[in-house]
Amino acid sequence: MATVSQNSKLGNVLWPALAWIIALVFFFPIFWLVFTSFKTDADAVKPEFLFFFTPTLENYTNMTQNYDYWRFATNSVITSSFATLFALVVGVPAAYAMAFNPSRHTKDILMWMLSTKMLPAAAVLYPMTFLTKNMLGIYDTHFLVILVLCLINLPIVVWMLFTYFKEIPKEIIEAGKMDGVSTWGEIKDILIPLAWGGIASTALLTFIFCWNEAYWTVRLTTIDAATLSTLIEGNRAPEGLFFGRLAAVSTAAVAPIVILGWFCQKQLVAGLTFGAVK
Amino acid sequence: MTSLRNTALGLAMGIASASVAAADGHTELTIAIVNNGHMINMQKVAEAYTADTGVALNWVSLEEGVLREQVTSDTATGGGQYDIINIGMQEAPIWGAAGWIEPLEFGAEYDVDDMLPAMRNGLSHEGTLYAAPFYGESSMVMYRKDLTEAAGVTIADNDSWDNVKAAAAAMHDPDNGVYGACLRGKPGWGDNMAFVTTVVNSFGGAWFDADMRPALESDEWKAAINFYVDLLGNYGPPGSEGNSFNEILALYNEDKCGMWIDATIAASFLENDNVAYAQSPNAGNPVGANWLWAWAMAVPTGSPNSEAAHDFIEWATSKAYIQAVGNHPDFGWGSVPTGTRASTYAIPEFQAVAKFAAAEMAAIESAAPAATDIKPYVGVQFAAIPEFPEVGSAVAQEIAAALSGAKSVDEALAASQAAADAIMSEAGYY
Structure with a gap:
């Protein structure tokens, strides 16, 4: 008994300590990024100034004065929000159909959807540019960025929602059907309330993916629809990386998403572990 | 159901209309730049250019590799995305020969012979200048x-x-x-x-x-x-x-x-x-x-505002621009772009602050x-x-x-x- 108790005590110390170490390792890049953003470019590359330095807001002043941060941030909010919304509007009925009315091709369709994520983006850069600029005339518009973000995240949205919906007993949906509820009623009044945690976490993850998307947002925009990814990209200078300046821009770009994730972490964890211990 | 459909339609139309730029008849130049200190300064100095000419300037700062990729894909699809681009000495003669950028010709006042020969040659192909330097170095x-x-x-x-x-x-x-x-x-x-x-x-x-x-x-x-x-x-x-x-x-x-x-x-x-x-x-x-290196400005083939773009480059790489930076309250003579024009090195105010000027010019002139x-x-x-x-x-x-x-x-x-x-x-x- 004494051994079990000692082991248990040791475990009580070791596991939290390990958890803290892992958390600190993961947190360090964020800490370093924020710290560096308050250093001058010269101090940022000096190892002896890692922790002790004179903080400056110079990089943030430069960012707001020389770069239109708020324009980029507004575009990121608009495009990520609407892309997430539209992905859910399409994804929820699609996942509903596949989860509760599967056909013999459902699995193939799901695999095909996922396989579209395997296409190298660079392979379709030229057709995308030609199509959107020369044929459709929607290059550098919010509409295009929303459309692209929505489409590239749709496979993940459908897959995640499908997994959550599969956890809901089919009988509940069928009971609704027996009571004469329409398909839309089943989704709105039964499915969405039951799978709310999963839908919320899917929405949050999709929003994060949209926010962080850089390849297409940089290449399909110029001025009007350019997002924070473009702002970060534009701060890589030909003389090398100016770490202080780049850290300030990166901090300002990731801050909204980190804050959002912080406030929604309960929903995020609840959604991600939905059905995991069933 | 109907209300949902209307809401979705309204949202889509709202986004689409917000995305359409207003066409008010003014010339707007879209300039793709690398994140170089001199180019960042130019954005402020050029406010006077906009005030004088009415030409609005949209600056797009891009990483060097992305800028190359953007310009090449834009050119391959007929151009029009950018009116002016920053390119380096490595690309200027190649892109000029390929017909991706337009030849540059300036008026007598521009004094093209004042441009340092090494820079002029490095940015030319078969004697034709394809990009005008705004900053050069050895x-x-x-x-x-x-x-x-x-x-x-x-x-x-x-x-x-x-x-x-x-x-x-x-x-x-x-x-x-x-x-x-x-x-x-x-x-x-x-x-x-x-x-x-x-x-x-x-x-x-x-x-x-x-x-x-x-x-x-x-x-x-x-x-x-x-x-x-x-x-x-x-x-x-x-x-x-x-x-x-x-x-x-x-x-x-x-x-x-x-x-x-x-x-x-x-x-x-x-x-x-x-x-x-x-x-x-x-x-x-x-x-x-x-x-020998220079960052230069060029007009990509297919720019819908080619004439205005040429005019802007003529101003931005002129002697007058050097004076404008030197006399600007936010910058001064220590911030003027060097390595482009012989006349810059003869300006007394510049000589007073740039002790390296003679060595820099000798290096650029001897570059081969x-x-x-x-x-x-x-x-x-x-x-x-x-x-x-x-x-x-x-x-x-x-x-x-x-x-x-x-x-x-x-x-x-x-x-x-x-x-x-x-x-x-x-x-x-x-």
Whole structure:
């Protein structure tokens, strides 16, 4: 008994300590990024100034004065929000159909959807540019960025929602059907309330993916629809990386998403572990 | 259901209408720039241009590689995305020859003959100017006079590498945090290879032979890389394979470098008053011992505002622009873009603040980008061929590996030769 108790005590110390170490390792890049953003470019590359330095807001002043941060941030909010919304509007009925009315091709369709994520983006850069600029005339518009973000995240949205919906007993949906509820009623009044945690976490993850998307947002925009990814990209200078300046821009770009994730972490964890211990 | 449909339709229409730019008849120029200090300053100085002409300017700052990719994909799809682009000396003649950028012609007032000949030639193809420089540079030696005097050594213009190495050894005092020579080691065709190529040139080597086959295992390359690894390995700061312009600038300003051989623009950032300048060293061949680079402005073919774009470039690279920066309350004569016009170096206010001016101009004037018997390509620290960035990047990794000791010089050069050979062969040079 004494051994079990000692082991248990040791475990009580070791596991939290390990958890803290892992958390600190993961947190360090964020800490370093924020710290560096308050250093001058010269101090940022000096190892002896890692922790002790004179903080400056110079990089943030430069960012707001020389770069239109708020324009980029507004575009990121608009495009990520609407892309997430539209992905859910399409994804929820699609996942509903596949989860509760599967056909013999459902699995193939799901695999095909996922396989579209395997296409190298660079392979379709030229057709995308030609199509959107020369044929459709929607290059550098919010509409295009929303459309692209929505489409590239749709496979993940459908897959995640499908997994959550599969956890809901089919009988509940069928009971609704027996009571004469329409398909839309089943989704709105039964499915969405039951799978709310999963839908919320899917929405949050999709929003994060949209926010962080850089390849297409940089290449399909110029001025009007350019997002924070473009702002970060534009701060890589030909003389090398100016770490202080780049850290300030990166901090300002990731801050909204980190804050959002912080406030929604309960929903995020609840959604991600939905059905995991069933 | 109907209300949901209406809401969705309303949202879609709202987004679509918000995305359509208002066409109000004013000329708007979209300018793609690299994040260079002079270009950032230009955005403020150009507010006066907009006020005078009514031409609105939209600035798009892009990373160098993304900018190249954007411009090439834009050109391939008929252009129109940008009216003006920033390009470097490596691309200007290639893109001009390919018809991707428009030839530039300016009025008599522009005084194109005032442009430094090296810059004008480097940005031209078959005598036609395709890009106008807004900032140019060469490379030179910057060293601590107090340390050379204390050590009893001198560094002369176009000194021999052996003498420079002896001076580095004499100043090297790692116990007190002073390193004899701080040089670029971070891998990248524009990082370590810019400097390394000038060393190779000065040893009489070249990237390619007359048939454009890589010549990276030649005796000259072996001698140059052995010298570079020896100099930087023995008398450089630790971890030099991670150092490029910014890192060395920080080290130099902390008084940790006896000498630094790098871009002439570095001189304007040095804080130590004891700095002296010398023209780049060589090992018998002074041709190509100092590099030449310019950031320039060009009009991509397909710009819908070509005429207005030409007018803006004419203003932004003119003598009047230099005066506008010098007299601007936010900038001053220490911030004027240098290395483009001879007349800049004759301005008394500029001379008063830029002690490096004479050395910089001498370096730019002596830079030799033209093809020679030794190197059959245009360019000093690069070859003006489309494949060079790929070749340069591959070799850069190997040279950094040799510097860090992960590979021997011979192994690194053999791997470099194989990589370069594969790229050039695939590109159809032979």
